[in-house]
Amino acid sequence: MSSTDDVRGVALRAREASHVLATATRATKDAALEAMAAALGEHEDAILAANAEDVGRAEAAGTPANIIDRLRLTHERLEGMAQGLREVAGLHDPVGEVVRGSVLANGLELRQVRVPFGVVGMIYEARPNVTADAAGICLKSGNAVLLRGSSSARSSNAAIVTALRGAAESAGLPADVVQLVPGDSHDSVKALMRARGLVDVLIPRGGAGLIQSVVEESTVPVIETGVGNCHVYVDAAADLDKALAIVLNAKTQRTSVCNAAESLLVHEDVADEFLPRVIDALRAEGVTIHGDTGFAEYDGVVEATDEDYATEYLSLDISAAVVDDVEGAIDHIRRYSSGHSDAIVSEDQATIRRFVAAVDSAAVLVNASTRFTDGGEFGFGAEIGISTQKLHARGPMGLPEMTSTKYVVVGDGHTR
Template sequence: MTTTQALLDSLIQHKAAINLASTEQKNQALAAMAEQLLDQTEPILAANALDMAQAQGKISPVMQDRLLLTAERIQAMADGIRALIALPDPVGLILEEVERPNGLLIHKRSTPFGLIGMIYESRPNVTSDAAALAIKSGNAVILRGGKEAFHSAQAIVKALKSGLHDAGLPEKVIELVQDTSRESAVELMTAKGKVDLLVPRGGAGLIQAVVQQATVPVIETGTGICHIYVDKDADLEKAVQILINAKTSRPSVCNAAEVLLVHQEIAKTYLSRLEQELDGKVELRADQASQALLSQSTPAGEQDFDTEFLDYILAVKVVSDVEEAVAHISQHSTGHSEAIVTENQAVAHDFCLHVDAAAVYVNASTRFTDGGEFGLGCELGISTQKMHARGPMGLREMTTYKYIITGNGQVR
């Protein structure tokens, strides 16, 4: 038996303790987990320093930023856990109630999945977010992080387990896979009958590998080829600031803008102002029409409108109208987050009606596609599929349901 299989068997043995825990027990555990994160800030930062040292020369600076932990980021992780305490318990809700003519009373009631698996890459905060969401939603969780963040994840899980212990819940309802090889990921993907739900979170390669190989139920969290369309009726100052925020505030995340579409009537004025504000900080890969309007750009290649850059790179295209913008998005979007900047309500309505994405924005940055920003506390990931969950996955999305039927001797 491998160590991963042993962890799964242990989780199955102990998961009832969290599956059946009361709201009070779960909230006490979350409070203690947040407290332990803060109390163990120094060892967590020391572990992260090991990961950062090993990452030098191996991953890009923007990806190193995803990996980096600071005292402020650990505080934010703790705050995200505490935010879940104030949210309603998603377990045990009566979602529907029907009384049949024969007297049967049918309740559709929310329940935990049971055991959730997470396969993710280099963002240490995913470790605490996933564990905290699992606890609040009554699920045991097995975490399989990437090798780049292994020391960080191990230190975080140690702190979270200490919090569970302080709250009187079994530490063994949260586990971190110690093997970061491909084999351990495949073990989780194929643990049918043990893992009730598997969520991959990372780059396109990881997500597709899980979707294609898994025999357990999977929620596909998506890569983000996010577009911003600046309409001819846009407030140009809004449009400049929205684009700068969506592209440069944190380019290494999935809700960062990767493609700019500009209406031809305002393209010259807008691109000139945008280029001045960017001041060379972003490489602009432009189609022929936009290249003629920019002082510094490179020609867009075949794949540039289908690439999640996760870097200071932006693909730029001039379009004739909202219909062409929507057509371009339909062809190239990953269904994550799309935005329009316009003061024309009819055009905004048309854009929202025809763009098929988990989140569609009017006059706002795509960077808001986030569990915390949506008031969900934190998130398990951003689902780009349409079954069960779509968009930021919070507490409700980590539950399923069952029907409870009460009768008085009825037979069929």
């Protein structure tokens, strides 16, 4: 049987299961989430043994240590996954929420209500914890999920999904609300991307290459997540102490994440004062600065290429440029930003208003670190990813973003 047949098979089962899940009560869904959390504990030995296989294979293949670290599960990490499922159980159920409603002039009652998408496909890379996180968020939002993790984590993912499926069933839901996509090859990913009509939404989570290929090849609607070439613009009217703290935090607090700053723009009027301070502070943290001519005169600054400004480093590197004014910053950001998170540091109201209006990114931050663009920080309780596209959801995606809506129109024999 081909990958396409295999994938269509699981997708059809997911669709059947989704019909049951879509009308399940919150009580049933929360019971399933609690059972899933407990099951991760009960299956701990099996999951850790499966994970040891994956780690062993990765080590034998000479995988870098940081990737192996992301792949490795421990008792503590399993507890964290279980805790995440319990937290999702505690969140408000988005399904059934009335988004708007009115009575029309002819007496028809109109309500727009949240409903699940139906079947969600997740394509993601190394971390096996995403398997439980995604399953929990999808279940709570009433969606059956098809999980296609990295082949390097296949044993771990299989063991986790076995635990989760049993738990769903014990709570009275079909096991097929959570399924792994069969097959390790790209063919199975391709079949998933072509399962239009069976799969309602695809969410790729991972590097830029993965996301680009899904966007290009998928006929299933895609929610694009996560590439962040984020900027901090330090204005002439900035409080330079705040600016220094924000630049350092945005660049160095955690470098491997999509909301870390990758580019620094400084107004020329404060360049002489701010550049020596920020360059010293960044270098003290081990950051390499890729600067334009405005930065070139300072020690240790590497000359920036056009490519540097377009790069999401995810490392202790930052591109940097001096700009004429806020319009120069806006132009630079329009040209290079990935539309994730861009920040201004300024105390001038007119300049802030202009920056906020003109910069079209998922998050525009004023006197705050780009690191705040995050479902947890925003108080969403759970996050399936950060959308950098404009359709459907933009920015951190919580449970409501995992739903569609439908109109319910109630009359009493109404005709036109």
